[in-house]
Amino acid sequence: MHEFSLLKDLLRKIDRVRAEQQAGKVVSVTVRLGALAHISASHFREHFDEAVRGTPLSGARLEVIESKDESDPRAQEILLESVEVEDA
């Protein structure tokens, strides 16, 4: 559904972080899924693998933190928590 544009946005954000930090290769990415985020972790992982194929992010590890708290203010959101990079 909107996973394609979701992943596109995520990849763009990761790249912006990398560029701002003048870093090299992205080793891993940590994403937090809210309890009501409209997407499950396994579904998200599938789409991530699909989206990074053939890009410089290919091979990067994806860590997904699943929040269970439905009453959290950001329960519906998908947050990019951190990016692990190799120094250029």
Added chain:
Amino acid sequence: MAKTRTIKVDYLARVEGEGALYLKLAGNRVEDVKLKIFEPPRFFEAFMRGRGFAEAPDITARICGICPVAYQMSSVHAMEDALGVKVGGMLRELRRLLYCGEWIESHGLHVYMLHAPDFLGYQDAIRLAKDHPDEVKRGLRLKKIGNELVTLVGGREIHPVNVRVGGFYKAPRKADLLKLKDDLEWARDAAVETARWVNAFKFPEFEQDYEFVSLCHPGEYPFNEGRLVSNRGLDIGAEEYGAHFQEQHVAHSNALHSVRTGGGAYFVGPQARFALNFEKLPAICRDLAKELGLETPCRNPFKSIVVRSIEIVFAFEEALRIVKAYEEPDRPHVEVAPRAGIGHAATEAPRGMLYHRYELDEKGLIVSAKIVPPTSQNQKQIEDDLAKFVPPRAHKKQDELTWECEQAIRNYDPCISCATHFLKLNVERTP
């Protein structure tokens, strides 16, 4: 191995996708239909915890820029339910008047700016305005008069600040309300013309057997009060909402769907109100429905534009009645003292029933809040409708199908400011 470091991400954190409706077709068969709605109330539910009961109307008014009054009304009624307060007389009338203003604004916007262009084959209101400037100007003027009502009673146009638990901070002056009389009379007639105009549009054949749910009050077309009823035998007080409606998790997604417990999708909004309360409409509206040949209940969601237009007539007629009979109340509100309790309320937002529930502690601080907006209540119904609407049209070209589906979604007047990125559609086809 190269040295790595971890960068915490702050302002870029929120990952957003666009596109809200996903449709998967195998030939002419609909394999999957998913609608994504972002529901800001979830954020506000958490935000309100620990705050005083009196803050609820101001906070909830900020949820939506199109229907702030609805959020305020459901919150004050729920708080009054928890605190054992009853508001009657002119204060009750003023609340109805405020709701009239919001229905006019919201319905006017929807009918003229969002929905009419669909039926006349225009991409948007701008192109409609080039060919039909007089109609568009009429729509803008109608909406503006609704806006003036909200500003006068609510105290401010965007997030009305005059509403409080127990009534209002300040009651409007009788002379100020009477100044609106001429405009309201013009507008009521213009609203009748609007209904005639939209009734001449061409509507796709698409009748569905809905479970309509709306408030029902013995003596009036519903805004603020009444029991929750349906055409399939539901008849409950707002405090029983939790026992009859539930939110289900949707497979492959963590989204929640509102359904009737033990049943399925249900339909809230103008068509539900019209189906369940027709005989409480004033004669001008009932006669108009008859003149237009509009059946009750109206089971074609595309004709919601006609029903919405009749509700605009109702809102102006009701506003006129209240304005003419208005006397300034002795006090703008009744006294409210904090106490522990649980309160529920449902009121009729322009786009449908809006449910609030609050739990308060003995100091009157909010322990928990629950808000179920109309768009999320209709969500499953929209998906179910699309699953039936699409197959006979599946052979159409992508852009044409997309446009028809968007139009079908607009029938429900999904909250455009709450449900961000709403009208984007993705269709995936396999042979």
Added chain:
Amino acid sequence: MIHSESRLLVLGIGNAQRGDDAVGIEVARRIAASPPPHTAVRIVFAEASAIMESWRGAQGVVAIDALQSGAPPGTIRRIDAVAESVPADFGGTSTHAFGLGQAVELARALGELPPRLVLFGIEGADFGHGAPLSPPVAGAVREAAARVRRELAEWAAARAAKP
């Protein structure tokens, strides 16, 4: 309605609750703190018909809104809306299909554009509920406000130069 004394209007558009969507409101507040002569400042929710209503009667309008165009956050874009057409999706997140860009074009179609109308769009990064302005966007507020003031000063000068 614009007070007859205030022929010029600064319009801050957005939703204070949605992160960078508040940037237009922030810029307008800065102007409101010490408004130039004959200038009113208003804040309006991004809904086209409300925007059109708010500038009725004004001789010159500067409207400020957030943008989501993919440019780097904090980028300021200026459009002379009388001279050029405005993309329909110009403006922040709140009402998408029906915001500032639509207001301008609808007003143009109806012959109701203010005589002067300049838009400043500031690219946002985070439109999350309850989020503060993101650093690059907060950093652009001062410059945007200065450009709004320059615009108003130029109009005032042009008016004074007329016989």
